[in-house]
Amino acid sequence: MIDLTTKYLGFTLKNPIIASASPITNSLDGVKRLEDNGIAAVVLHSLFEEQINHEQRMLNHFLYKENDSYAEALEYFPSDMQFDNLDSEHYLEFVSTVKKSVNIPVIASLNGVSDIGWAKYGLKLQEAGADALELNITYIPTSIDMRGDEVENMYINTVRNLKQHISIPLNVKMNSYFSNPANMAKRLVDAGANGLTLFDNPISVDIDLETLTSIQKANLTISKDKSESLRWCAILFNKLEADLCINTGIKTGEDILKAMMSGASSVALASVLLEKGEKYLGTILFDMEKWMVEHEYESIKQMIGSISLHHTDNPSAYERNSYIKALHNFKI
Numbered sequence: 001m002i003d004l005t006t007k008y009l010g011f012t013l014k015n016p017i018i019a020s021a022s023p024i025t026n027s028l029d030g031v032k033r034l035e036d037n038g039i040a041a042v043v044l045h046s047l048f049e050e051q052i053n054h055e056q057r058m059l060n061h062f063l064y065k066e067n068d069s070y071a072e073a074l075e076y077f078p079s080d081m082q083f084d085n086l087d088s089e090h091y092l093e094f095v096s097t098v099k100k101s102v103n104i105p106v107i108a109s110l111n112g113v114s115d116i117g118w119a120k121y122g123l124k125l126q127e128a129g130a131d132a133l134e135l136n137i138t139y140i141p142t143s144i145d146m147r148g149d150e151v152e153n154m155y156i157n158t159v160r161n162l163k164q165h166i167s168i169p170l171n172v173k174m175n176s177y178f179s180n181p182a183n184m185a186k187r188l189v190d191a192g193a194n195g196l197t198l199f200d201n202p203i204s205v206d207i208d209l210e211t212l213t214s215i216q217k218a219n220l221t222i223s224k225d226k227s228e229s230l231r232w233c234a235i236l237f238n239k240l241e242a243d244l245c246i247n248t249g250i251k252t253g254e255d256i257l258k259a260m261m262s263g264a265s266s267v268a269l270a271s272v273l274l275e276k277g278e279k280y281l282g283t284i285l286f287d288m289e290k291w292m293v294e295h296e297y298e299s300i301k302q303m304i305g306s307i308s309l310h311h312t313d314n315p316s317a318y319e320r321n322s323y324i325k326a327l328h329n330f331k332i
C-alpha cells in the first residue's frame, strides 16, 4: 500500500494535489467535483484587492458625493471592468458554504499588492471558515525610478500586515521576478508566510494587429513551464521554516513526482483540470502510484527533496557547472 500523504500548512493531505485558484474553484459544484475525484485541498478563486477597494470607494462616493476628489478615484477604476467572480460579501458567503460542504482543507485566496485597508478581509475570511489563506501578490512596477528593494518591501509589508490580522496559516503564491528569489522567499517566510507556492504563471502580453491594442491573457501551461519552479524549489528545500508547493506546468503524475523530488510537499494544479476535467485526477494519481510501485517507493515523504541542492556541497558552482554543460552538450 503506497502512502501518498503529505504535510502542507500544518494539514495532513491525503495526497499532494491541491486545486490552484481557477474558474473551477469559483463554484461549489466545481469544488465538490474536485473533492469527489480525489483532490486533497482547494484554493478558491481569488478575491481581488480592487474589488474590496472598489466597493469601499463606491460607498465613500455615495456618502460624500459632494466631494469631487472621489470622482478621480472612481474613474481610475475602469467602469467597464467586470469581475467574473464574486464581490467581497458574496465571497465570504461562498467560503462559508464551501467549508460546510466539503471535508478537505479550504484555502481562500486574496489577490492584492498594497499593505492597507483590504488586509482586514483576511480576518473576515478566517471567520467565514477558511482553513488557510493564500496571498497572491502580482505587481508590475512601471516606474523606472522604483528600486528593486522598494518593490520587495511592498511585498513584505503586505504579508506582515495580513499576518497580523489572522491566526490561520498563510501561504504566499510568489512570482520569480526578483534578483534573488531565494532571498525573497526567506524574507516572505520571516514576515509570516507558512508556505510558499512557486510560482504563479505570468499573464502573457501580446499585441492585436487588427485592433492595434495590447492584449493580456491568462494562459494554460505545458509541462515544460515547471522548470523555474523546480529550480528554485531544489534550491530552497530544507532552508526555510515553510512548506513548498510547486505550481505552473504540473500536468501529469510524473510532473508531480519530479516536484516532490525537488523538495515540494505539494503541487497546485489549474491548467490540467481546466483542459481535462476533474476526472483526470484519477489518472494522475494512478500514474504516480504505478511509478512508485515500479521503483520501489513506499511513500511520498520518502522522495521529498531527494533531488534537491540540499545534497550538494557547493550549490552555486553546481548550478554554474550545469549551465555550462547544458550549453556545451547541445545537439540538434
Ligand SMILES: Cc1cc2nc3c(=O)[nH]c(=O)nc-3n(C[C@H](O)[C@H](O)[C@H](O)COP(=O)(O)O)c2cc1C
Pocket (backbone or CB within 6 Å): 020, 021, 022, 023, 045, 046, 109, 111, 136, 173, 199, 200, 201, 218, 219, 220, 221, 222, 247, 248, 249, 250, 268, 269, 270, 271, 272
Ligand atoms: C483562467 C484562469 C484563472 C485563474 N484565476 C486565478 C485566481 O483567481 N487567482 C490566482 O491566484 N491564480 C489564478 N490563476 C492561476 C492559477 O491558479 C495557476 O497559478 C496557474 O494557472 C499555473 O498553474 P497551472 O500550470 O496548473 O495552470 C488562474 C489561471 C487561469 C488559467
